[in-house]
Amino acid sequence: MLRYILKRLLIMVITLWIIVTLTFVLMVSIPGSPFNSDQTSNETVQENLERHYNLDKPYHIQYLLYLKSIATLEFGPSIKQPNQTVNDLLGRSFPISFELGMVTIIVAVISGILLGIIAALRHNGIVDYLAMGVAVLGISIPNFILATLLIQQLAVNAEWFPVATWSSPAHMVLPVLALATGPMAIIARLTRSTMLEVLTQDYIKMARAKGLNPWKIIFKHALRNALMPVVTIMGTLLAGILTGTFVIEQIFAIPGMGKYFVESINHRDYPVIMGTTVFYSSFLIIMLFLVDIAYGILDPRIKVNKKEGE
Amino acid sequence: MKKFLVFLMAMLTALVLAACTTSENAGEEPEDDAEPDTTEQDDTANEEENNATDQETEEKVLRLNNGIEPTSLDPSIGFDAVSWDPLNNLMEGLTRLDQDSRAAAGVAEDWDISEDGLTYTFHLREDANWSNGDPVVAEDFVYAWKYMLDPETASSAAFLGYFIEGAEAFNNGDGTADDVNVTAIDDKTLEVVLEAPTGFFLDLLTNPAFFPINHQVAQENPDWHTEANTFVGNGPFQLESWEHDVEMVFTKNEHYWDAGVVNLEKIHFAMVNDTNTQYQMFESGELDTASIPPELSDQLIDGDNVYIGDYGGLEFYRFNITEEPFHNKNIRKAFAYAVNRADIAEYVVKNGVEPAYGFVSPGFTGPTGTDFRAENGDLVSFDPALAQDYLEQGMAEEGYDELPEIVLSYNTSDANKAVAEALQSMFNEHLGVEVTLENQEWNVFAEAQQNLELQLSRSSFINDYSDPVNFLESFVTDSYMNRTGFSSDAYDELIAKGKSETDEEQRWEYLYEAEKMLADEMIAMPIRYYNTVVLEADGVSGILRHPVGYFDLKYADKK
Numbered sequence: 001m002l003r004y005i006l007k008r009l010l011i012m013v014i015t016l017w018i019i020v021t022l023t024f025v026l027m028v029s030i031p032g033s034p035f036n037s038d039q040t041s042n043e044t045v046q047e048n049l050e051r052h053y054n055l056d057k058p059y060h061i062q063y064l065l066y067l068k069s070i071a072t073l074e075f076g077p078s079i080k081q082p083n084q085t086v087n088d089l090l091g092r093s094f095p096i097s098f099e100l101g102m103v104t105i106i107v108a109v110i111s112g113i114l115l116g117i118i119a120a121l122r123h124n125g126i127v128d129y130l131a132m133g134v135a136v137l138g139i140s141i142p143n144f145i146l147a148t149l150l151i152q153q154l155a156v157n158a159e160w161f162p163v164a165t166w167s168s169p170a171h172m173v174l175p176v177l178a179l180a181t182g183p184m185a186i187i188a189r190l191t192r193s194t195m196l197e198v199l200t201q202d203y204i205k206m207a208r209a210k211g212l213n214p215w216k217i218i219f220k221h222a223l224r225n226a227l228m229p230v231v232t233i234m235g236t237l238l239a240g241i242l243t244g245t246f247v248i249e250q251i252f253a254i255p256g257m258g259k260y261f262v263e264s265i266n267h268r269d270y271p272v273i274m275g276t277t278v279f280y281s282s283f284l285i286i287m288l289f290l291v292d293i294a295y296g297i298l299d300p301r302i303k304v305n306k307k308e309g310e
Numbered sequence: 311m312k313k314f315l316v317f318l319m320a321m322l323t324a325l326v327l328a329a330c331t332t333s334e335n336a337g338e339e340p341e342d343d344a345e346p347d348t349t350e351q352d353d354t355a356n357e358e359e360n361n362a363t364d365q366e367t368e369e370k371v372l373r374l375n376n377g378i379e380p381t382s383l384d385p386s387i388g389f390d391a392v393s394w395d396p397l398n399n400l401m402e403g404l405t406r407l408d409q410d411s412r413a414a415a416g417v418a419e420d421w422d423i424s425e426d427g428l429t430y431t432f433h434l435r436e437d438a439n440w441s442n443g444d445p446v447v448a449e450d451f452v453y454a455w456k457y458m459l460d461p462e463t464a465s466s467a468a469f470l471g472y473f474i475e476g477a478e479a480f481n482n483g484d485g486t487a488d489d490v491n492v493t494a495i496d497d498k499t500l501e502v503v504l505e506a507p508t509g510f511f512l513d514l515l516t517n518p519a520f521f522p523i524n525h526q527v528a529q530e531n532p533d534w535h536t537e538a539n540t541f542v543g544n545g546p547f548q549l550e551s552w553e554h555d556v557e558m559v560f561t562k563n564e565h566y567w568d569a570g571v572v573n574l575e576k577i578h579f580a581m582v583n584d585t586n587t588q589y590q591m592f593e594s595g596e597l598d599t600a601s602i603p604p605e606l607s608d609q610l611i612d613g614d615n616v617y618i619g620d621y622g623g624l625e626f627y628r629f630n631i632t633e634e635p636f637h638n639k640n641i642r643k644a645f646a647y648a649v650n651r652a653d654i655a656e657y658v659v660k661n662g663v664e665p666a667y668g669f670v671s672p673g674f675t676g677p678t679g680t681d682f683r684a685e686n687g688d689l690v691s692f693d694p695a696l697a698q699d700y701l702e703q704g705m706a707e708e709g710y711d712e713l714p715e716i717v718l719s720y721n722t723s724d725a726n727k728a729v730a731e732a733l734q735s736m737f738n739e740h741l742g743v744e745v746t747l748e749n750q751e752w753n754v755f756a757e758a759q760q761n762l763e764l765q766l767s768r769s770s771f772i773n774d775y776s777d778p779v780n781f782l783e784s785f786v787t788d789s790y791m792n793r794t795g796f797s798s799d800a801y802d803e804l805i806a807k808g809k810s811e812t813d814e815e816q817r818w819e820y821l822y823e824a825e826k827m828l829a830d831e832m833i834a835m836p837i838r839y840y841n842t843v844v845l846e847a848d849g850v851s852g853i854l855r856h857p858v859g860y861f862d863l864k865y866a867d868k869k
Contacts, residue, residue: 032753035466036760038770039389040780042469042790044461044482052464083382083536084554092554148586156590163590164582166556253582255555268753 008292012285019281020070020274024063027273034079034268053079055270066274075275080267086275090257094279096166097244097256104176104241108183113230115184116191117218123196131188138185144247147178151251164253175252179245183237187230194226201225224298231298235291239284370868371576372850373598375588378581379555384535385521386458389466394860396558396579397518400543402566404432404451404500405515409865411673411776411856413512417446417522417544417567418500427507427812428475434498439565440524441541441548448494453525456480456487467519470774473511475503506810509817510777517775517859546572546864555581573852573867589845598847598868604725607660615846618662620673620857622773623840624781625659625729626666627718629833630765632795634714639831640704641713645766646690646835647697648740649733655838658732659725662843666836667691669825670778673857677814682778686822689829690836694740701741716745720768721755729837730768759793769793772840776858778821779808785828796833 035041035049050056054065069075075086119131154174155163161173198204199222207217244258261280264272380396382388388397406416418432438446455474458465459481472478474492479485491503504511514520524542527534534540538552546568547560558579562572580596582588585603592600602610610616629636629645636642651665664672667688674682705713718733720726730747737743745766750758759767773780784791786802804824811817828834842855849869854862 030754031757032751033757036753036756037390037466038772039466040469040774040784040791041466044478045464045466045468046790048461048464048468048481049466052462081379081381082387083384083533088554151587151590156594159594163594163596164584164587165580165591165596250584251587253580253584253587255581259583266752 008289012282012289015285016278016281020066020278021063023274023277024066027268027270028059028062030268032268034270036268053270069271070274070278075271075278078264078269078272080263080269080272086271089260089272090275090279093244093255093257093260096254097249097258098242100172100175100179100254100256101238101242101244103172104179105183105238107176108180109187109230109234111180112184112187113191113223113227115188116226117195117223119188119192120195120199121218128192132192135185135188138181139189141181143178143182143245144251146181147174147248147251150174150178164251166252166254171252175248175254178251179241179248183241186233190229190233191226194229195222198222198226228295228298231291231294234294235287236284239280239287243280243283369575370573371578372574372863372866372868373578373580373596375582375591375597375600376558376579377588378583380558382535383541383549385454385518385523386463386465386467388518391860394518396560397521398860399545399547399560399577399863400541400549401518401521401545403515403517403520403522404434405512406864407516407776407854407856407859407862409854411854411858412675413516413776416516421512427509428504430502430504430511431495432500432502434500435567436498437567438544439567440527440544441563441565442524442527443565444524444526444542445497446522446524446544447497448500449497450522450525451500451520452492452494453528454521454523455492456490457523457528458519459490460487465519467517470514470517470519473504473506473508473514475505477505507812508809509811509814510775510779513776547574547577550576557581568864572864574863577863592845592847595847598850599853600845602661602843602845604660610845611660611662611843613845615848617842617844617846617855619842619855620671621840621842622671622673622776622780622858624666624669624671624771625837625840626669626769626771626834627733627837628759628764628767628769628794629835630762630767630795631833632762633765635704635708635710635716636765638704638708640700640707642704642832642835644697644699644701644704644741645737646832647693647700649736649835649837650692651837652692654729654732658728659838661841663841664839666838669828669834669836670781670821671773671839671857674776674778676818678818682818682821685818686825689826690832697740701743713743716743716765717748718745718766719748719750719755719758719764721752722749726768762793762795769834770840773858776856778818778825779805782808782821782824782828785833794833796831798827798831801827801831 033050033055034053035046047056054062057065073087077083077085078089081089115131115135119128122128151163151174155161162171165171204217204222207221208214244256244261246258246262248254249256249258257276260272260276263269264276376392376395378392380388380393381390382393383397383400385397385401388394402416404416404418404421405413408414417434417438419435420433422431423429434446434448440446455471457463459468459471459477461481461483468481471481474490476485476489476491480487480490493501495501508514522544524534527542531540534542538549541549541552543549543563544566546563546566548563550559550561552558560577560579562575563569566572580591582591585601588597588600589603589606591597602616629642631637631642651667655663655665667690668683668686669689670682670686672681672683676682676685718730720730727749730749734745734747737745755767758764759769771781771784783789783805785794785796786792786805787797801824804820804827808817808820808824811820844855846853850866851869852865852867854865856862
């Protein structure tokens with residue numbers, strides 16, 4: 001197991017280096033500069049700015065500077081917000097995105113799985129159709145539309161919740177609802193289909209025949225196997241949601257990190273592009289690694305360390 | 311096997327529990343952070359009560375939206391509206407725009423201008439103080455201006471300082487800080503020598519780039535401007551708290567020399583970047599002012615709570631006169647005269663904007679008291695017949711049977727797209743010309759326009775200072791802002807005189823002439839002027855919104 005983890009770690013580092021290098025190449029090959037704006041400027045001002053941010057240096061020097069910044073985890077000041085370092089920006093915004101994302105994931109997983117189980121147990125019944133109707137709606141309504149609807153109905157008309165910003169638990173309700181609906185629907189559909197498959201398996205029939213408690217059958221024997229596909233999508237889902245979502249954060253004025261992914265590229269804010277890329281890729285790689293470990297726990301037939309497996 | 315399963319279930323439960331704890335921790339964290347916020351939330355509650363019962367407490371709190379985090383509150387670095395709006399209320403320059411948007415006494419009580427218009431001697435107020443109690447001294451200006459011009463600072467605003475003798479040389483590395491001719495004669499007297507007479511120098515000084523910096527504070531802590539607890543200003547308000555990306559809170563600055571006229575006790579600047587959200591917050595009473603979302607423009611624009619004012623700026627399209635077919639003046643004119651600007655303003659852009667029949671936007675009052683725009687009149691119009699004539703003439707001159715392919719480019723946005731499509735159909739209808747539309751991401755577009763790779767491309771201009779020359783000088787030979795390939799000795803000379811002529815009336819004559827020349831050459835075609843449209847809640851009054859730059863809350867009040 002230890003050897004497996006070490007091997008995975010090495011692969012992770014190499015993957016990260018490839019991602020960083022590709023990002024750098026893409027970054028410098030898109031036209032434009034961080035200092036383009038509609039505002040008046042002149043050549044001297046532009047040259048001073050480029051020198052200030054080392055952008056007058058040849059590409060290979062810039063590349064080495066980036067590698068150095070990644071190795072030391074000091075990404076330097078943002079170009080768009082020169083008084084903030086990339087570390088400041090990410091350090092401040094990630095906990096907020098993480099908090100929102102974690103609550104969202106918990107809501108989505110619990111409600112999704114419950115919905116899926118209920119639908120599977122009442123297969124082709126009215127409850128099934130209702131649950132799956134909700135799921136289809138959840139998948140097909142984009143979250144920014146849902147967000148706007150929620151604001152209009154629950155905040156402006158009903159005045160139950162504040163419209164936007166981020167300061168109290170009440171501020172969290174609407175964005176969590178808007179964000180959780182999509183993943184919840186996906187999880188519900190996945191759970192339902194695998195549950196249906198699992199429930200027809202011989203060992204479930206066997207368990208029933210033995211007269212086991214029906215709840216025990218569902219939660220202990222059926223659900224655990226039905227969860228495999230859910231676990232599979234959890235890695236990407238977690239990495240995606242925990243690192244913030246541009247649109248929802250913008251609509252609800254949540255100071256999370258989602259916006260940096262999009263805006264850093266629009267602004268050609270090179271240090272922020274590098275910072276967010278490294279952060280997101282490491283996060284995703286680690287999540288996928290955890291998912292692989294979780295497989296082994298959920299299903300002993302899957303051996304993470306196949307080669308040395310007994 | 312069964313044991314193993316039990317073990318697995320235990321593991322799973324542990325994992326779920328672990329996940330829950332993390333989330334609980336995550337939930338607790340901001341609560342700790344929120345300790346100081348609690349008082350703030352109480353404020354909110356109080357204030358809501360205020361709104362309801364109106365007279366519980368007397369505290370006047372204004373809630374505004376800054377859109378996003380200010381780029382920087384370092385006056386030399388924050389070169390955009392999101393930084394200028396807060397800065398203009400936290401600090402003050404030698405001059406400050408008054409209720410009529412003219413440069414009036416700020417930190418400087420009065421000033422002497424030498425006969426030749428080159429030397430300005432400013433007398434600083436005895437009671438001008440920093441928010442930490444220090445007096446504002448002449449050295450604070452010397453320090454701030456040299457800091458702005460230092461190439462190491464890399465200030466985007468540095469070019470504004472080039473009117474000062476020795477400034478450009480210092481900024482481009484040819485000179486040193488000592489060459490910049492700004493001197494502190496004594497604590498309260500500042501002398502500035504200009505490169506050439508500059509009639510609008512006092513206007514220029516209202517720009518935050520020329521704000522003083524408390525040099526003692528800045529020398530001790532170069533990052534003084536990054537957090538609320540180290541920020542030292544000299545304006546009507548001081549920075550009470552600044553939660554990055556979330557909110558800034560200003561309170562009245564008791565050290566301000568004119569604190570007596572300041573009505574507001576507190577200002578909250580939210581940072582909500584979504585136009586619909588900020589409108590919803592306005593609707594639910596969480597904000598006192600808001601902009602109008604484009605889709606609601608028709609419904610809201612005629613309301614009683616809408617403020618509409620001039621804003622110094624122009625939306626226009628640049629011709630690339632180095633390439634076919636727009637190297638021909640008559641073809642350029644044909645396109646310019648085929649545009650129905652009134653329709654674009656009323657039905658496409660909406661929001662009460664004015665169509666542009668000249669380049670310099672309304673709102674610049676000349677030495678004789680007349681508006682630049684009114685005085686110089688309409689320089690282009692919508693005239694399909696004339697447009698046809700120009701086109702035939704131009705095509706004959708070039709020997710075209712058919713125009714070369716024309717691509718109209720704009721940077722990707724819904725608003726730009728709507729205008730571009732309107733233009734496309736107008737060219738088709740009135741000239742019989744098919745143009746192809748092309749949109750590009752902003753940065754790609756800006757680079758292509760700079761390198762003269764586009765034929766006909768969208769542009770916008772926002773004034774940096776309150777003088778018509780600000781826009782007109784964009785088109786002098788080789789200017790970074792030229793982006794058309796235009797070069798004319800006659801025009802360059804007009805602009806040079808339009809900047810340095812000491813007789814103001816004569817100076818404005820040169821500028822009138824320069825603008826007429828632009829229209830005659832038609833190297834760019836104006837579309838519409840910008841304006842300021844703001845929804846204001848009942849009881850909000852006195853916010854000064856100047857045509858150039860940034861708003862002023864010094865006289866603002868809320869009932």
